[in-house]
Amino acid sequence: NAGVTQTPKFQVLKTGQSMTLQCAQDMNHNSMYWYRQDPGMGLRLIYYSASEGTTDKGEVPNGYNVSRLNKREFSLRLESAAPSQTSVYFCASSEVRDSPYGYTFGSGTRLTVV
């Protein structure tokens, strides 16, 4: 099983450009999440989707939008990229929002905004 697949793995953007980070899971999980990881800051929640058809803001949602396209896919969009959005982005999923098995994470997208 592939688990959680994120594309692309690496991306360089110019300030002001837009892009969409893709995430898909094949575990029939209901809940999906987007985190960013920065040195010295740890993992911070951007947006989450507790179930298909719902999305909610996390700790750091400004500058981002999300779409829960279907049960498998949860995308993250940067409309106008800024250098402060340089980070490693992780998508994760869980069977239910309070799963005892925690989250399954993808391998990340390393984004640089110049």
Place this chain on the structure above:
Amino acid sequence: EDQVTQSPEALRLQEGESSSLNCSYTVSGLRGLFWYRQDPGKGPEFLFTLYSAGEEKEKERLKATLTKKESFLHITAPKPEDSATYLCAVQAYSNSGYALNFGKGTSLLVTP
């Protein structure tokens, strides 16, 4: 505001030298505490979930314990392959959607 603090930030051990990592937390209504391992360039990998004070979980050389204010990850006779960053996360009833709130991690290096 919920807080998760991990210490030390970095730890260097010799192979076979046992030690403990600490995760202290301040949350309004702890639902669960999670431990993850993260290797360089990869996403975090789930290790344990603890729900109540006094609970313990073990996996190979790792044992996680929980009190009302902190959790410890004990590493017994570590090997170089245990080198990684260990992340602690709390799930609180007050968190939006019960989403996990992560600490900054402890970077562990085990030398031969």
